[in-house]
Amino acid sequence: MEKLIEILEELQPDVDFNTVENLIDGRYLDSLTILSLVAEIEEEFDVEIPTVEIIPSNFNSAKSIWALIEKLKEQ
Amino acid sequence: MSYFDPGFIFLAVPILLLIYNLVPKKIRPIILLVFSFGLFIFISKWLVVFLILSILTIYFVANYLDKLNKKRNELINEEPDNKKAIKEKYKKYKKRILILGIIINVSFLFFFKYLNFFATNTNLLLDLFNIDFNFKIMNFLAPIGISFYTLEALSYILDVYYEKIEADKNILRVALYLSFFPQIMEGPIARYSDTAKDLYAGYKVTYNNFCFGYQRILYGFVKKIIIADRLNFLVNTVFDNYHTYSGATILVGVIGYTVMLYMEFSGTMDIVIGIGGFFGVKIKENFRQPFFAKNISEFWTRWHISLGQWFKDYIFYPVSLSKRMKKLTLKARKVLGNRFGPLISGAIALLAVWSLNGLWHGAGYTFLFYGMYQFTLILLGNIFEPTINNTCKKLHINRQNIVYRVFQSVKMTCFVFIGELFFRAPTVKVGFGMLKRIFTSFNLHNTLKSNQLFTLGLDIKDYFIIIVTLVVIFIIVILKEKNHNIRTEISKKNIVIRWMIYYILILSIIIFGAYGPGYIPVDPIYADF
Numbered sequence: 001m002e003k004l005i006e007i008l009e010e011l012q013p014d015v016d017f018n019t020v021e022n023l024i025d026g027r028y029l030d031s032l033t034i035l036s037l038v039a040e041i042e043e044e045f046d047v048e049i050p051t052v053e054i055i056p057s058n059f060n061s062a063k064s065i066w067a068l069i070e071k072l073k074e075q
Numbered sequence: 076m077s078y079f080d081p082g083f084i085f086l087a088v089p090i091l092l093l094i095y096n097l098v099p100k101k102i103r104p105i106i107l108l109v110f111s112f113g114l115f116i117f118i119s120k121w122l123v124v125f126l127i128l129s130i131l132t133i134y135f136v137a138n139y140l141d142k143l144n145k146k147r148n149e150l151i152n153e154e155p156d157n158k159k160a161i162k163e164k165y166k167k168y169k170k171r172i173l174i175l176g177i178i179i180n181v182s183f184l185f186f187f188k189y190l191n192f193f194a195t196n197t198n199l200l201l202d203l204f205n206i207d208f209n210f211k212i213m214n215f216l217a218p219i220g221i222s223f224y225t226l227e228a229l230s231y232i233l234d235v236y237y238e239k240i241e242a243d244k245n246i247l248r249v250a251l252y253l254s255f256f257p258q259i260m261e262g263p264i265a266r267y268s269d270t271a272k273d274l275y276a277g278y279k280v281t282y283n284n285f286c287f288g289y290q291r292i293l294y295g296f297v298k299k300i301i302i303a304d305r306l307n308f309l310v311n312t313v314f315d316n317y318h319t320y321s322g323a324t325i326l327v328g329v330i331g332y333t334v335m336l337y338m339e340f341s342g343t344m345d346i347v348i349g350i351g352g353f354f355g356v357k358i359k360e361n362f363r364q365p366f367f368a369k370n371i372s373e374f375w376t377r378w379h380i381s382l383g384q385w386f387k388d389y390i391f392y393p394v395s396l397s398k399r400m401k402k403l404t405l406k407a408r409k410v411l412g413n414r415f416g417p418l419i420s421g422a423i424a425l426l427a428v429w430s431l432n433g434l435w436h437g438a439g440y441t442f443l444f445y446g447m448y449q450f451t452l453i454l455l456g457n458i459f460e461p462t463i464n465n466t467c468k469k470l471h472i473n474r475q476n477i478v479y480r481v482f483q484s485v486k487m488t489c490f491v492f493i494g495e496l497f498f499r500a501p502t503v504k505v506g507f508g509m510l511k512r513i514f515t516s517f518n519l520h521n522t523l524k525s526n527q528l529f530t531l532g533l534d535i536k537d538y539f540i541i542i543v544t545l546v547v548i549f550i551i552v553i554l555k556e557k558n559h560n561i562r563t564e565i566s567k568k569n570i571v572i573r574w575m576i577y578y579i580l581i582l583s584i585i586i587f588g589a590y591g592p593g594y595i596p597v598d599p600i601y602a603d604f
Contacts, residue, residue, distance in 0.1 A: 011413050031391065032414075032417045032418060033413075035395050035400075035421055036413060039396075039408075039417075042401065043405060049396070051237070051388070051392040051393050052234075052237035052238070052239050054392050054396070
């Protein structure tokens, strides 16, 4: 989780990723940032994020992104 | 045929509702299916064959994909150590089946919509190289709504492929999802998971659903009959003879077209959502106050939402997150930084989205130009966003300030006007000609002095009716933007006020509606796409 927060903070330094829970709906993360984020996560955590998982509910908070990573690791 | 045909909305639909409510619950979806196919055959005759072929292909493709998923899972359970290899093997199988389903459905669309465009352009090329051969140009009438139902068909098999949903074993439910009569002409492009279950549930038409449905339909009528149909003559006159008008009059024509398009399309969506509501089907909104958007990128998340979402889910992300693109993004980020790194793969995906989006609207250079115009604006917006942000910080401009927000919306609306000018213009050359006249021969003084605006088929009463109705709609739009549920609020009022509102709506359509001699109703614009 710490590593994920590090990646997110590098992409968007002005956002408090421990508290914000509407990263997509509040437009904190736009489509381009998502592209970087997905590429970084895949490289760092050795998972593959299918495009079907790129939905607001999976990316609205650091917690939900972490849950997605955990789910993909199990598969 | 249009949903605004009084015979359809005030006779055929009520008869359908009556029969639907009288028959047993199990039969209700069949009634909807028969009515939907009846309407399709009424409009497109034997071309219904292509709708049936689309239904059959997606039904069998989806079920075969499901079978492969199950087989793969069984094998993984039997040989867990071989998981990766089994997954890869079945991914290949699934991809082949998916591609087959896509090719069949897209080829129908290509045949009816794009064959002539490509044949004409190939002939021009052959002529250029003095090759004595020409493809025959044939005039086909396309099945109604083929652009809409094809995207729905593709989304269904893609969602099954991605294992987002399971394939439906009931072919009648698949058929109803693809052919549901209010959505067939102008969308919205629904996802299987959004509507199919409710469509087939056979919910009874309740008094509340009936009232809410007709309220929404009446609101759609106000937009279409009072505004869009009234503006039709003005728009046609200006676009057909632009060179005889001043820049000011052309600008009025362009604004008029944008308003007409918005009123016609969103008015039709009101009807579609109203009819869906009768049967307890929640059809997703296709518009969300688009002119409140801050920039073009946001505009496309508020205008024709279902199309934008379709391209985002099935083109933008699959292209920009393909293996090669992800590698490119990682490399580019190291060189260009966080902001501009993903821009290269993003731009490539965006180019694919807007080329296809332009062509989806029609086979012509104006549509392709329109797509490229939107692509350029969105790309420039992304490139300059950090610069604008920094400049605002330095100048202590609060970007949430109401003045700044109004400035953003006005700027965005001007870009929309230019886009719609090219969208409606018969050729790109004419589009540039019109744009040039707006900037070089504006002549506001002479336009007003010579009463040019009153030579376009509208008199002062017409302009007055349009402006007053637009002000009322604008107030409703502001309330919606502030999250007010107007229909629920109306339903809480006492019966006198409630019926007063209904009567005002009905009477205003009857009295101020642009119908009868002297008016030509707008054809369902999006039904042609």
